[in-house]
Amino acid sequence: xxxxxxxxxxxxxxxxxxxxxxxxxxxxxxxxxxxxxxxxxxxxxxxxxxxxxxxxxxxxxxxxxxxxxxxxxxxxxxxxxxxxxxxxxxxxxxxxxxxxxxxxxxxxxxxxxxxxxxxxxxxxxxxxxxxxxxxxxxxxxxxxxxxxxxx
Amino acid sequence: xxxxxxxxxxxxxxxxxxxxxxxxxxxxxxxxxxxxxxxxxxxxxxxxxxxxxxxxxxxxxxxxxxxxxxxxxxxxxxxxxxxxxxxxxxxxxxxxxxxxxxxxxxxxxxxxxxxxxxxxxxxxxxxxxxxxxxxxxxxxxxxxxxxxxxxxxxxxxxxxxxxxxxxxxxxxxxxxxxxxxxxxxxxxxxxxxxxxxxxxxxxxxxxxxxxxxxxxxxxxxxxxxxxxxxxxxxxxxxxxxxxxxxxxxxxxxxxxxxxxxxxxxxxxxxxxxxxxxxxxxxxxxxxxxxxxxxxxxxxxxxxxxxxxxxxxxxxxxxxxxxxxxxxxxxxxxxxxxxxxxxxxxxxxxxxxxxxxxxxxxxxxxxxxxxxxxxxxxxxxxxxxxxxxxxxxxxxxxxxxxxxxxxxxxxxxxxxxxxxxxxxxxxxxxxxxxxxxxxxx
Numbered sequence: 080x081x082x083x084x085x086x087x088x089x090x091x092x093x094x095x096x097x098x099x100x101x102x103x104x105x106x107x108x109x110x111x112x113x114x115x116x117x118x119x120x121x122x123x124x125x126x127x128x129x130x131x132x133x134x135x136x137x138x139x140x141x142x143x144x145x146x147x148x149x150x151x152x153x154x155x156x157x158x159x160x161x162x163x164x165x166x167x168x169x170x171x172x173x174x175x176x177x178x179x180x181x182x183x184x185x186x187x188x189x190x191x192x193x194x195x196x197x198x199x200x201x202x203x204x205x206x207x208x209x210x211x212x213x214x215x216x217x218x219x220x221x222x223x224x225x226x227x228x229x230x
Numbered sequence: 231x232x233x234x235x236x237x238x239x240x241x242x243x244x245x246x247x248x249x250x251x252x253x254x255x256x257x258x259x260x261x262x263x264x265x266x267x268x269x270x271x272x273x274x275x276x277x278x279x280x281x282x283x284x285x286x287x288x289x290x291x292x293x294x295x296x297x298x299x300x301x302x303x304x305x306x307x308x309x310x311x312x313x314x315x316x317x318x319x320x321x322x323x324x325x326x327x328x329x330x331x332x333x334x335x336x337x338x339x340x341x342x343x344x345x346x347x348x349x350x351x352x353x354x355x356x357x358x359x360x361x362x363x364x365x366x367x368x369x370x371x372x373x374x375x376x377x378x379x380x381x382x383x384x385x386x387x388x389x390x391x392x393x394x395x396x397x398x399x400x401x402x403x404x405x406x407x408x409x410x411x412x413x414x415x416x417x418x419x420x421x422x423x424x425x426x427x428x429x430x431x432x433x434x435x436x437x438x439x440x441x442x443x444x445x446x447x448x449x450x451x452x453x454x455x456x457x458x459x460x461x462x463x464x465x466x467x468x469x470x471x472x473x474x475x476x477x478x479x480x481x482x483x484x485x486x487x488x489x490x491x492x493x494x495x496x497x498x499x500x501x502x503x504x505x506x507x508x509x510x511x512x513x514x515x516x517x518x519x520x521x522x523x524x525x526x527x528x529x530x531x532x533x534x535x536x537x538x539x540x541x542x543x544x545x546x547x548x549x550x551x552x553x554x555x556x557x558x559x560x561x562x563x564x565x566x567x568x569x570x571x572x573x574x575x576x577x578x579x580x581x582x583x584x585x586x587x588x589x590x591x592x593x594x595x596x597x598x599x600x601x602x603x604x605x606x607x608x609x610x611x612x613x614x615x616x617x618x619x620x621x622x623x624x625x626x627x628x629x630x631x632x633x634x635x636x637x638x639x640x641x642x643x644x645x646x647x648x649x650x651x652x653x654x655x656x657x658x659x660x661x662x663x664x665x666x667x668x669x670x
Contacts, residue, residue, distance in 0.1 A: 113603060115420045124589065126420040126578060126596045129603040134469040138453045142605050145449035150612035186615070222423040222573045225608040 082175050082200065083164040085207045090159035090179075093229055098140045101229070106201060106208045109133045113214045113230065128219060128226060139229075150227040155185035157228055161196075172210055173200040179214065183228055193217045194230060239668050243661045246632035252664075253429040253621045253629075259569035266550050266667040267292030269386045270496075271395045273552035273563055274298050276579070277379045278416035279325065280306060284333070284346055287325035289575075290565045291385055296371060297321050298381060301346055302331065308374050308383045309348040313337040314365035320344060335368075344368050378407045379415060398643050399498035402546035406556035408538045410581035411525040415559070419593050422576040424602045428614035429621075430550075430566035431660070433574060436610060437545045437553045437562075438499050438656040440486035441633070443479040446613050450605040451480035460509065463517050471591050472598035474507050476606065481506075483652075489544070491648035491655060492641070497549030497663025499656040503542035503557060510595075511542065511557060518587045525583055547656070549663050559592050560600055570618050576600045631657040 080088070092101040105111070113128035122130040131139060143151040160180040168174040174197065181192040199211040214230040216223075239261075242249040252258055272291050275298060279287050286299035288311060295311040297320075311319045320335045320342075328334065334343035334351055341354045348368035353359065372387040380403060382392055393400070407413050426433075436442060443451070454476035461467050481504045490502035505511045508519075526535040547553050554561035559579040566572055578596045580589045599606050621629070634653025638646045648655035 115422065115601075119420075124419060124593060126422060126593050126601060128422075128601055130597055132468045134458060134467065135472055138457055138469075138473075139605065141456075142449050142453045145452055147445070148449035148605075148609070149446065149616075150608040151449075220423075222425045223602045224425050224427075225611040226603040227608045227612075 080207065082166055082173060082207070083161075085200065086161045086164055086175070086177055086198070089209075090161050093159050094157055096154055098143060098229070102137055102140045104207075104209050105133055105136060105212075106203065106210045107133055109136070109209055110211050111136050112212065113216060113219065113226075115219055117215070117220060128216070128223075143227075150225060153185070155183045155228050157184075158182045159230070171201070173202075173207070174198070175200060179230060181228070181230060185227075190224070192230070196230075236669055240665065243665045245658065246635040247628045247630050248657075248661055249627055250621045250623075250629055252661075253431065253618065254569060256569045259429075259566070261668060262664075263292045263566065265670065266664060267385070267566065269384065269389060269667055269670065270550055271373075271375075271382045271384045271389075271392055272550075273548055273561075274308065274381045274383055275563075276415070276417050276561075276577070277306065277376060277381060280381075282327070284328040284330070285325075286321070286327065288321055288323045289563070291371065291383060292566060294385065295319055295323075296383075297335070297348075297368075298383075299328075299346055306374055306376060306381050307347060308371035308381075309344075310369040310371065312368070313339065313342055314350060314367060314369075315340060315342045315353075320368065378403050378413075395496055396548070397494045397496060397498070398492070398645050399494050399496075399500065399546060399548060402500050402543055402554070402556050405538075405541045405543055406554065406559070406579075408530075408541075409526075409556065409559075411522070411583040412529050414582040415579045416582060417577050418580040418589065419578040419596065422596070422600055422602055423573060424576070424607065424611065425567075425571070425573045426611045426614045427570055428572060428611075428618035429569060430564050430572045431664075432614045432617055433562075433564055433572065434547050434549065434553060434660060435657050436614070438491065438501050438547055439652075439654075440489060440491070440501065440504070441652040442613075443481075443486075444483070446609050447476070447479045447606055449609065450476045453605075455480065463515075466509075468594070470509065471594040474510055475595060475598055478505050478507055478510065479606065486652050487650040489651035491651050491653055493646050493648075493655055493659030495644040495659075495663070497660045498547055499549075499659055500546040501544045501651065501656075503544040505542075505544075510591075518585050518591075521585045522588060525585075529583075547660075549660055550667075558595055560596055562600070570622070631661070 111131045115126045163178045165176050167176050177196045179194045179196045183190045195215045197213040200207040201210045280300040283300050283302050286297050297309045297311045299307050301307045311321050313320045318339045320337045336343045343352045345351050350367040371383045373384040375382050375392040454473045457473045460470035485504050489504050493499040543556050551564050562574050562576045564574050578592050631654045634649045637649035638655050
């Protein structure tokens with residue numbers, strides 16, 4: 080699978096509510112990061128909208144399925160539109176930059192997000208796995224309603 | 231206010247119930263902005279945000295845009311961020327520094343400029359104005375004070391002094407500062423700004439409500455319980471702090487009933503802590519906390535250090551605009567935007583002379599509890615929005631706040647304690663203060 084096809088596949092899993100299959104795209108040592116600040120260097124000394132290791136990401140997916148996950152029941156409907164896919168570096172890992180627009184609908188409220196995205200992909204048994212995903216929302220520093228979707 | 235208006239307001243607040251319109255009526259919201267946010271002392275921030283003369287940040291006092299600035303004389307000033315000419319905000323929102331005494335806030339519209347004290351310094355086309363008729367400068371907020379490094383201001387020139395306003399709630403700020411070795415705290419680690427379609431009071435009420443976590447946070451408690459076990463000292467994982475905190479929200483009812491809930495005559499309130507996890511509260515036996523305790527002892531001696539560490543507070547509410555966790559170094563300021571819209575700024579604090587890991591724990595804690603994408607916070611926000619929609623219904627009038635009513639315990643200095651930790655005494659205290667502000 081080519082890099083851009085992989086990103087479209089990932090987006091499709093999120094948009095069709097296949098969160099568990101989406102989680103399986105990540106390596107065991109993966110990190111999933113939505114920084115709070117523009118050009119944020121560090122996830123440990125500065126807060127993040129989300130900063131999950133693989134364990135927390137798995138719990139996050141599990142939580143979304145809990146019968147009393149009030150903010151996620153029902154899950155929002157989304158469209159993840161991936162664009163401008165560029166392979167920046169291809170060594171042991173493939174570093175890919177892309178843009179992302181997400182339309183979210185839930186509770187009679189439609190929201191629009193824009194983000195710059197970086198993936199680090201690793202070939203495992205002939206398929207890509209996500210070793211690191213960073214999503215910089217253009218309004219990460221703004222006043223945001225709660226975020227209960229995945230990017 | 232006309233007497234009949236006062237009487238009408240008084241009928242909205244009873245000892246064990248309030249009328250839904252206090253959350254949903256835009257006219258009452260306007261009155262609140264004038265009489266509650268326009269009169270009370272409001273928490274604006276911390277002195278570490280304005281260290282040197284000229285340092286400033288913008289914020290809001292109720293709906294007023296303001297600039298908080300360190301003045302030449304090292305005191306903190308608060309200026310209404312509105313040009314004396316045509317009313318534009320002179321300072322873009324954010325933070326920065328007027329790095330020399332000569333540098334000014336320059337209005338983007340016609341170039342009127344103001345110094346660090348807000349004094350009007352220059353006006354283009356000055357000859358066109360009548361001599362002596364120009365305004366003096368930006369309006370200064372009349373009362374500004376600090377308590378142990380925290381910045382407060384009041385839009386009203388008259389009123390009680392800050393110490394009286396805070397009363398026994400000063401102890402929570404003391405706890406916040408005393409825990410820092412050498413008393414040095416600084417705002418660090420970024421600011422979460424989250425918003426919800428609900429009234430501002432809903433957040434202040436929720437933060438002292440020990441009966442809600444088992445229900446609102448049921449999903450995060452459940453998955454945290456099923457999570458891999460946190461590591462022992464030396465074998466810790468990144469996910470430990472998040473898992474530990476979410477598990478603690480599932481404390482048994484008996485723990486919530488026993489933690490203690492206190493209120494003051496000004497509507498402030500504070501609750502005892504429910505954490506018994508030695509990795510979250512500075513107990514003994516964890517290497518990070520052992521090192522921290524050593525540093526605290528170096529500054530204040532062993533006896534005082536142990537006294538400080540034995541204080542176990544969870545949330546404190548400073549009515550009407552602030553909520554903080556002294557022990558976990560998180561502080562939230564609420565900005566009412568409309569009757570059904572609120573914005574909350576969440577700050578983390580670093581203890582400058584504590585082990586570096588403690589601030590990393592603070593950041594991890596902030597992410598999981600207070601973050602915009604947190605599994606904990608997002609469920610709170612969902613419930614605030616459902617409350618607002620329910621309270622906007624005209625079919626049912628009353629909101630019951632009667633848990634523990636009639637059982638409150640009087641303590642010295644005007645403090646009232648709830649009969650149990652889940653008593654709704656905190657709401658009764660907040661509404662008593664609310665009615666007093668509105669009736670003045």
